[in-house]
Amino acid sequence: MEDQKIVQRNITLQREWYGEPLGDRVRRLVVAFDVSQAFLAEVLGISAPMLSQVMSGRRAKIGNPVVLARMIMLERKILVPAVAAGDRDAMQAALEDVRDSRPTVGRDNIPLGSDEQAVLTTLRDVAEDEDLVEAAKRLDEDFPAIADLLRRAGQ
Numbered sequence: 001m002e003d004q005k006i007v008q009r010n011i012t013l014q015r016e017w018y019g020e021p022l023g024d025r026v027r028r029l030v031v032a033f034d035v036s037q038a039f040l041a042e043v044l045g046i047s048a049p050m051l052s053q054v055m056s057g058r059r060a061k062i063g064n065p066v067v068l069a070r071m072i073m074l075e076r077k078i079l080v081p082a083v084a085a086g087d088r089d090a091m092q093a094a095l096e097d098v099r100d101s102r103p104t105v106g107r108d109n110i111p112l113g114s115d116e117q118a119v120l121t122t123l124r125d126v127a128e129d130e131d132l133v134e135a136a137k138r139l140d141e142d143f144p145a146i147a148d149l150l151r152r153a154g155q
Contacts, residue, residue, distance in 0.1 A: 007057035014060060022062070023055035025071065032078045033091050043099040044070045069103035123153035130154070 014021045030040055041051040046067045053059040062068045077083055077098065082090030123132060132154030139147040 003058075010057040010060035014057070017061060021057070023057070025075070026051065026055050029071070029074050029078075032083075033074070033095060034086075035095070043074070043095050045099075066103055070098050070101060073098045073101065073103065119149070120153045123150065127153075 011021045011023075018025065026037070026040065029035075030037055033040070035043075037051060037055075038048040041048040044051070044067050046054075046062070046064065050059070054062055062071070074094070077094040080090065080094065083094050127135070132150045136147040136150035136154065139150065
């Protein structure tokens with residue numbers, strides 16, 4: 001019974017820290033990329049048993065920020081049209097891109113991987129440079145990572 005309380009507490013903490021249980025997030029990636037949990041662990045740079053423990057709630061957090069950054073990168077790559085359409089080559093390329101990445105994680109940056117230029121281009125297409133810089137100023141205090149992205153697009 002004690003184990004069940006620990007699992008429930010860890011899942012509650014995951015909701016608080018990550019927005020939802022990590023098991024849900026990881027399962028979406030497994031389904032979206034049609035890969036095994038063990039292969040996904042390899043792509044993320046975490047051992048399969050550790051990923052299993054995080055998914056089940058036996059562990060509360062992912063201790064390595066690079067692993068979390070890679071997971072976020074993969075979640076974003078699901079939105080790439082070819083990946084979303086189930087194109088096997090695009091899915092494999094996305095997985096390899098993330099596996100080979102060396103993202104840095106800090107308070108003021110969001111890992112974008114190789115799609116960063118596309119994001120910046122899209123922002124530039126929908127707004128004037130001055131508007132992007134002004135939006136960055138307004139968001140700076142509460143959302144520094146988003147502000148940084150807008151500022152880079154506006155330069």
